[in-house]
Amino acid sequence: MSRRNWFLFFFVGFIWGIPYLLIKVAVEDLSPPVIVFARVAIGAAILIPIAVKHGSLMPAIKAWKYVIPYAIGEMIGPWFLITAAEQKMTSGLTGLLVATVPIWTTILASLHGDKTVWHHKRLLGILIGFIGIILVVGIESFSGRQSIVAIAMVLIASIGYSWAVTMITAKVPHIEPISINGVAMVFTAIVYLPFVFLNAPEHMPSAKVLGSVLVLGLFPTAMAFILFFQLVKDIGTARGSLVTYLNTAFAVVLGVIILREPFTLGIALGLPLVLIGSYFASRKTVTSAQ
Numbered sequence: 001m002s003r004r005n006w007f008l009f010f011f012v013g014f015i016w017g018i019p020y021l022l023i024k025v026a027v028e029d030l031s032p033p034v035i036v037f038a039r040v041a042i043g044a045a046i047l048i049p050i051a052v053k054h055g056s057l058m059p060a061i062k063a064w065k066y067v068i069p070y071a072i073g074e075m076i077g078p079w080f081l082i083t084a085a086e087q088k089m090t091s092g093l094t095g096l097l098v099a100t101v102p103i104w105t106t107i108l109a110s111l112h113g114d115k116t117v118w119h120h121k122r123l124l125g126i127l128i129g130f131i132g133i134i135l136v137v138g139i140e141s142f143s144g145r146q147s148i149v150a151i152a153m154v155l156i157a158s159i160g161y162s163w164a165v166t167m168i169t170a171k172v173p174h175i176e177p178i179s180i181n182g183v184a185m186v187f188t189a190i191v192y193l194p195f196v197f198l199n200a201p202e203h204m205p206s207a208k209v210l211g212s213v214l215v216l217g218l219f220p221t222a223m224a225f226i227l228f229f230q231l232v233k234d235i236g237t238a239r240g241s242l243v244t245y246l247n248t249a250f251a252v253v254l255g256v257i258i259l260r261e262p263f264t265l266g267i268a269l270g271l272p273l274v275l276i277g278s279y280f281a282s283r284k285t286v287t288s289a290q
Helices: 003-015 018-028 032-054 057-062 066-085 091-098 101-111 120-140 148-171 177-198 205-236 245-259 265-282
Strands: none
Touching: 003 091, 003 120, 003 205, 003 245, 018 066, 018 091, 018 205, 018 245, 032 057, 032 066, 032 205, 057 066, 057 120, 057 177, 057 265, 066 091, 066 148, 066 177, 091 120, 091 245, 091 265, 101 120, 101 265, 120 148, 120 265, 245 265
């Protein structure tokens, strides 16, 4: 890869590694519905004008019967679940559990007829990944440090991510991802708007919280999509997807350094297993022609 692409690779990994840190700060003063609404409103304000400029907004709107389920599986459900979960668990563990997305995606692909999933390396990856999940969930929940309900919420969100991306890629592969995400964010903002009024903060949030929400909307929610798809255009989807493992590492490290979160035994044992398992599970295999 060129220096530019290496920079994009690490930068996208970083900004997709910080949302868990930012959410952890934001939930100090704001409720999950308010945080989700704010991040999608900011994200949509950036992505929609880009979609209009590219002339790809209308195709995404016309594909609403796919974009709306995508918004539910990618944003409406997961972003609420993850934000609510971080009220009771660390940002680093949240990022680690979200790293299971490639494992769930691989399993879903197998259910849709992808026979390459049954290659021994991918099966080994799924097994290793699940051992990592079991270790994390078992050690963290039974030690009393983390809520088992919160852990389950993040795992459900990860499955939602996997389903949403698998579905939208299969149904409308010809539509610009930026446009799809922009329209999905608008729909998500509309869904959450009534809950914003019901959960409005009683006092003005601190500057730290407001700054966290602003950065959350600008970078992980909007800019990361723009840069990631530029990176994929240059280096391909396979190599571009490896950024998942980088942002997980950033999430854990930033939680430990900035928020002083503990680097627990569960994370120490589970993190490498989940990352290794996700890598092999999501790895495409080359089959010989029959």
